[in-house]
Amino acid sequence: MAVNTRERVRQAAVKLFATKGFHGTGIRDLAQEAELSSASLYHYMGTKEDLLVAIMNESLRRLLDAAEQATAGLTDPVSRLGSLVALHVLAHAIQPDDTRVVDNEVHALTAGARAGVVELRDAYERLWADAIEDGVTAGVFHTGQPSVTRLALVEMCSGVARWYSPSGPLTLDQLASHYAELALRALACERPLDVAALQNCREVVSGVWRVPV
Amino acid sequence: MAVNTRERVRQAAVKLFATKGFHGTGIRDLAQEAELSSASLYHYMGTKEDLLVAIMNESLRRLLDAAEQATAGLTDPVSRLGSLVALHVLAHAIQPDDTRVVDNEVHALTAGARAGVVELRDAYERLWADAIEDGVTAGVFHTGQPSVTRLALVEMCSGVARWYSPSGPLTLDQLASHYAELALRALACERPLDVAALQNCREVVSGVWRVPV
DNA sequence: TCGACCCTATCGATCGATCGATCGGTCGTC
DNA sequence: GACGACCGATCGATCGATCGATAGGGTCGA
Numbered sequence: 001m002a003v004n005t006r007e008r009v010r011q012a013a014v015k016l017f018a019t020k021g022f023h024g025t026g027i028r029d030l031a032q033e034a035e036l037s038s039a040s041l042y043h044y045m046g047t048k049e050d051l052l053v054a055i056m057n058e059s060l061r062r063l064l065d066a067a068e069q070a071t072a073g074l075t076d077p078v079s080r081l082g083s084l085v086a087l088h089v090l091a092h093a094i095q096p097d098d099t100r101v102v103d104n105e106v107h108a109l110t111a112g113a114r115a116g117v118v119e120l121r122d123a124y125e126r127l128w129a130d131a132i133e134d135g136v137t138a139g140v141f142h143t144g145q146p147s148v149t150r151l152a153l154v155e156m157c158s159g160v161a162r163w164y165s166p167s168g169p170l171t172l173d174q175l176a177s178h179y180a181e182l183a184l185r186a187l188a189c190e191r192p193l194d195v196a197a198l199q200n201c202r203e204v205v206s207g208v209w210r211v212p213v
Numbered sequence: 214m215a216v217n218t219r220e221r222v223r224q225a226a227v228k229l230f231a232t233k234g235f236h237g238t239g240i241r242d243l244a245q246e247a248e249l250s251s252a253s254l255y256h257y258m259g260t261k262e263d264l265l266v267a268i269m270n271e272s273l274r275r276l277l278d279a280a281e282q283a284t285a286g287l288t289d290p291v292s293r294l295g296s297l298v299a300l301h302v303l304a305h306a307i308q309p310d311d312t313r314v315v316d317n318e319v320h321a322l323t324a325g326a327r328a329g330v331v332e333l334r335d336a337y338e339r340l341w342a343d344a345i346e347d348g349v350t351a352g353v354f355h356t357g358q359p360s361v362t363r364l365a366l367v368e369m370c371s372g373v374a375r376w377y378s379p380s381g382p383l384t385l386d387q388l389a390s391h392y393a394e395l396a397l398r399a400l401a402c403e404r405p406l407d408v409a410a411l412q413n414c415r416e417v418v419s420g421v422w423r424v425p426v
Numbered sequence: 427t428c429g430a431c432c433c434t435a436t437c438g439a440t441c442g443a444t445c446g447a448t449c450g451g452t453c454g455t456c
Numbered sequence: 457g458a459c460g461a462c463c464g465a466t467c468g469a470t471c472g473a474t475c476g477a478t479a480g481g482g483t484c485g486a
Contacts, residue, residue: 005461020320023236027446037463039448048446104317107233145391148383152395155372156365163364170361178358182365186395218435240472250437252474261472 006044009034013051018097022052022108052105053113059098060120063091066208067127070201077135078184079194084128085157085183086176086201092161093172094209099161128154135187142188153183172213176201219257222247226264231310235265235321265318266326272311273333276304279421280340283414290348291397292407297341298370298396299389299414305374306385307422312374341367348400355401366396385426389414 012033016025027048031038045051070083092099106117128150135141143149157179164175180193202213225246229238240261244251258264283296305312319330341363348354356362370392377388393406415426 021234021236023234024321026444028444038446039464040462042447043461108237145383145387148388148391149395151372151376152369152392155375156369159364159368159371162368170358174358175361178361179365182362182399185401186399188398239470241470251472252438253436255473256435 009044014055014097014101018100022105056102056117059102062208064120064124066204070204077131077138078140078191079197080131082180082194083197083201085180086198088157089160089176089179090172090205092158093164093175094211096161103158140189222257227268227310231313235318269315269330272315275421277333277337279417283417290344290351291353291404292410293344295393295407296410296414298393299411301370302373302389302392303385303418305371306377306388307424309374316371353402
């Protein structure tokens with residue numbers, strides 16, 4: 001029960017932080033969503049900010065782990081970048097609330113906590129930067145501004161969390177391969193998608209987030 | 214004087230709403246930034262939300278006007294999309310605070326005000342949708358999911374507001390043409406950038422936002 | 427020229443409401 | 457009878473907003 005309630009509080013917080021923002025969400029909103037009194041809330045969490053920090057760190061950690069797992073052993077930059085894009089898009093489509101909190105509420109963190117979050121984020125973006133730089137070196141990607149292109153692609157993929165609906169016309173599979181296609185094209189890559197890598201992503205995703213893909 | 218002070222309040226609000234969020238910004242923060250007492254603030258504005266609504270509507274209206282102006286008379290879809298991308302990127306690079314408020318604080322609006330903002334936003338995205346659909350029909354763009362591609366591209370360009378610095382290595386010109394290049398590539402367009410259209414964008418931008426480009 | 431009158435700009439003080447958080451308790455259950 | 461789960465009541469602080477007051481400058485008729 002206790003573990004379950006703790007998870008319910010977390011999910012209530014993710015939902016409300018994502019839709020109303022951290023500062024726009026009151027302790028009483030949180031309590032109502034989690035079906036608890038505001039006093040009981042504090043049996044399962046520290047301060048409101050502790051809750052935000054935990055959500056951000058866990059979400060980012062999961063994403064980073066998944067990305068490392070999905071690209072482990074892949075030496076081909078095309079496969080690596082395709083995997084990173086697919087994974088990022090799937091994560092944002094499956095967990096839109098979590099990812100929107102991570103992407104939009106960094107400004108609500110106090111300095112100490114922000115440092116940890118930024119560190120995780122940097123490690124994650126490093127994976128993208130390496131894949132792109134390796135591809136440029138290998139001559140399969142072409143871009144005059146690798147860093148700018150990386151920022152552009154990551155942002156493009158993150159946008160999925162703002163609009164994707166599983167009841168819409170696109171399956172997760174179609175979504176992921178469409179974005180992977182867009183990314184490879186933007187990098188002027190002439191090689192086709194690595195379909196096996198995408199399949200591998202699907203398995204990593206269903207393992208890490210425990211959902212069928 | 215009065216007009217000047219009113220503008221100072223507006224700029225203080227844009228800065229704080231962009232960095233700390235609408236709900237994260239207090240009336241007293243606003244007053245301090247604008248160098249007024251919190252009481253005097255109300256001589257120049259209605260409620261705090263009125264201020265947010267005004268900022269959003271003005272910013273969006275300016276962007277929409279600029280986009281219509283930049284694409285007016287252009288029949289070629291490649292030129293139109295190139296212009297839209299360049300304009301969007303320039304606006305986000307020049308006015309990062311304004312655009313971040315528009316992009317990230319919609320959730321803070323109450324239903325009535327939100328409707329107006331969404332309407333403006335829809336009209337703006339319609340320009341993008343038309344350019345892309347026309348290009349697909351004309352056979353110069355290739356994408357199986359025009360709507361998804363549009364969302365991806367807009368989001369990609371909006372990200373500029375999160376990181377661009379005028380003191381960085383890229384000029385506004387380089388930034389705009391790099392993004393236009395990325396967009397055309399993502400649409401599998403084989404035609405080159407319309408450099409004249411980009412030049413036109415520069416002029417529209419310096420007119421609408423009154424800055425040298 | 428002079429006061430009477432007003433209007434704009436400004437602020438200290440303060441309003442009721444709500445904020446995040448804590449207290450002292452009451453329940454079952456083991 | 458000890459403990460985990462839970463809550464009504466309430467804390468001090470802060471929220472957005474308003475109050476009455478003051479100072480200064482322009483516009484009058486006398």
